[in-house]
Structure formats: C-alpha cells, structure tokens
Amino acid sequence: MVSTTASTVHGRGPPPTHAVEIWLGAYKPRMLALTGTKADGWLPSMGYAPVEALPPLNATIDGAAEAAGRHPSEIRRLYNLNGRFGRGPGMLEGAPAEWAKQLAELTLSQGISTYILAVDAPDDLRRFATEVAPAVRELVDQARETPESHPEREREHGAVRLGAPAASPFAVVPTPDDGARLSEEAVWDEGGWPTGPVSDPERRYTADQQAAGQHLVDIHDGLRVEIARIRDLIDQVARGTVDPARVQTLINRMTIRQNNWTLGVYCQSYCRAVSGHHTLEDRSVFPHLAQRDARLEPVLRRLEDEHEVIAELLDWIDDALTALVAAEPDATTRLRASVDVLTDAMLSHLSYEERELVEPLATYGYA
DSSP, rough: OOOOOOOHHTTOOOSSSSSSOOOEOOOSHHHHHHHHOOOOOEEEEETTOHHHHHHHHHHHHHHHHHHTTGGGGGGGGEEEOOOSSSSSSSSSSOOHHHHHHHHHHHHHHOOOOEEOOOOOOOOHHHHHIIIHHHHHHHHHHHHHHHHHOOOTSOOEEETTTTOOOOOOOOOOOOOOOOOOSSSSSSSSOOOGGGOOOOTTOOOBOOHHHHHHHHHHHHHHHHHHHHHHHHHHHHHHHHHHHSSHHHHHHHHHHHHHHHSSTOOHHHHHHHHHHSSSSHHHHHOOOHHHHHHHHHGHHHHHHHHHHHHHHHHOOOOOHHHHHHHHHTOOHHHHHHHHHHHHHHHHHHHHHHEEEEEEHHHHHHOOOOO
C-alpha cells in the first residue's frame, strides 16, 4: 500500500521560485494549434524544422493564439540548434561572426529569444557562449533601436509579430528594505553604501531584458524563504522539538549555504534551466558587469565584501549549533543572537543588491 503523508510531500523539496513554463516541440497542425492555444513556449529543432520552415509554422501558432484570445507574443519562441564552426556558406556553418549575423536575423524576423545548441566539443560551447551569444545580443539591440532597418517585420497591437515584444520602460521593482532590525549588532555601515549609475528614464527594455533583472529578485525571494526557514528551525531547536545536529545538516544543505555567495553560481543554474547547454562555468556575473560598466565597480566590490561577511555569519551559526549539541552554557542564546544578525544582514544585503543591479542586469545580461 502506498502512503501519501505530509513528510513524503515535504521530501520532494521546496516549490520553484518562479513559474514553470510548458514548452512544446510541435510540428504538425494540431499540435501547433495547441501550442498557440495553451503552451508557454514553442521549442522546435533545426533538424526537423529548418530555418525556411519556421515562418509558416510560426504563423499557425499565431493564428491559434489569436483565435484563443491570446497575443502571439505570450508564446516564447525557442530553437534547438546544430551547426559547426568553419567556412561554409550555409546556416551555422561559418565563423562565429557569421553565426551571430544569422541568429540575429532569425531573432528579428521570427521572434526567437532562446537558442539551445547541441555540441560535443567543449571548445564549440565556449565559442558559442563567448563569441556568438554576446554578438547576437548586440546586433539585435542595435536593430531594435532602429526598427526601420527591418521594415519586413509585421507589427500588431503595438508589438513586433511572432513573439518579439516592443521595448518598454523598466518595470522590475526591487524589494524595499523596511529598516526593521532584530539585533542591535550591525555588521556593516549601511550609510556607506556606494551607488551605481543613475537610471535613464528614456531607455527602453525588451521583455527578455527585463526578465534578466526580475530573475535576481526571484532568486532573492527564494533566499528570503530560506532565512525564514532557518529561523523556524532554530525556534524548533529552542522548544526541544528537533535535534540541533539535524538542523545543522539541514542548513548546510540549503542553497543559502551551498552557493558560496557567488551570483555566478545562480547564473549557471538559470542558464542551464533555460538552455541546457549554455553554462558559464568559467565566468561570473560581477566581473562581467564591471567590464561592461566601470561605474558599477564600487558597488560590486561592496557586494563582494558583504558576501564574505554573510559567509562568516553562516559559520557563526554553525559554531553555535555545534555548541548546542555539546550542551555548552548559553548556547541557545548565542544561536538566537547569531540568527538575528544573519537575518538583518541578509535582508539588508538583498535589498541593496536588487536596488543597484536589477537594471544593470537588464542592460548587460548575466554574461
């Protein structure tokens, strides 16, 4: 007999911090219609739907979306790629610069926002990530700033047809810091925070660019959930309803403890989820942002310093739990105090990071 208990459900892990989309790799009329009516994204493969086949397939999806009362731009367009760097004249057969031109044109004409590359050689992946992808973004941004360069693109309801929405003002809202603190001990001077470049109210961002900024907020929301979970666990320890050693193990398994406080790790997870082969293992977000805009360097240095402080606070909690296991005097008081300081630091840090980085991430991307 199979028993469905609360502990069984809990064992599956926390819920995702963002909506989980449904993408269909459809090619036939009925499935294309279903994609337009119900799906969040369309993910065909180049081997089954070559570039020249995309326009009529996209049109079928658009027609089904409109018949269902949806705008075509609600359906993300993705594309599984296969190619080889070389000197050939065909699609994805030339040098990285030629790949970039071909993919930028495909993005502008068909509204494809995500490319997933199937490769076996690590060097091909590196070239795609470091040479092709940034060049595609730059070419697309340039073209969208001057839409007359692509007069063939149809426009409907104020948006570019086929899932490429028009740019709009930046709308991602950083999480505010309400200033409430649990501890009298401050681990850094909040009045000494450096600030980055002032936002340009005239600048416009595509939906994909804004999603990059929103992703940081989503990440932080997950961390806020984890800090609340830590506080709950500590309360259970104080009440004697959970073993301190078990809590120590649970905390060490949490994302907040595992990620080493490098945003690049989160970027890797994000990139893998969106496009399984696009990892940034040798790159991190902060050096990328500093390279793109030197005005961000003081902010990034401060954030890195705060990351180190937070890592030390997590060690402090670990030491306090160890003391509690050993039944040392005042261990529970020390543990509560350390968690209060960590909570204050975390919530302060996350709000500051969002305030300074959500728009630069929309401007420059994660890598």
